[in-house]
Amino acid sequence: MRAAVLVEGRSDSAALERLAARRGRDLAAEGVAIVGMGGATNIRRYLELLGPRGQGLALAGLCDAAEVGYFRRGLAAVGLGSDLSLAQMRARGFHVCVADLEDELIRALGTDAVEAVIADRGELNSFRTMQRQPAQRDRPLEAQLRRFLGTRGGRKIAYAPALVDALDLARVPAPLDGVLAAV
Structure with a gap:
């Protein structure tokens, strides 16, 4: 595995997997895993496990607007930027749904x-x-x-x-x- 997309839950995973397939992408063959974290509050644990201090995977993520704070704090805790704006989060591959998926x-x-x-x-x-x-x-x-x-x-x-x-x-x-x- 070379990259992981961190998402809050199974509906996000299902949507992204289907979208990737519709775009002609085989994520498994590309070494990309979509990881449902069981909620945004778990972001730091997954960033630590899979990110630069863990497995060193390329990371991206998707969250609801109400959960941005968890993602910002998690990214800061693992050294991927502090007090990030939404544009800075997007530049790092972390995207926010206006309300939710x-x-x-x-x-x-x-x-x-x-x-x-x-x-x-x-x-x-x-x-x-x-x-x-x-x-x-x-x-x-x-x-x-x-x-x-x-x-x-x-x-x-x-x-x-x-x-x-x-x-x-x-x-x-x-x-x-x-x-x-x-x-």
């Missing part, structure tokens, strides 16, 4: 396309039921979609590659393309 994919696809993916998976009625709940009725459609994707265990993981499959490759969210381009 699902938000990036929903914005890139548009709500109609996301609803079509939900329909293709036979869950449109479940989504409509969720939309009628009092807590959801007045929320924007994008927020309802994000909530639906996160409501049942495993749903985010199952939908991540399906949403990537629906993407026009000319409209891939910048953080996803950026992190793969870094390795």
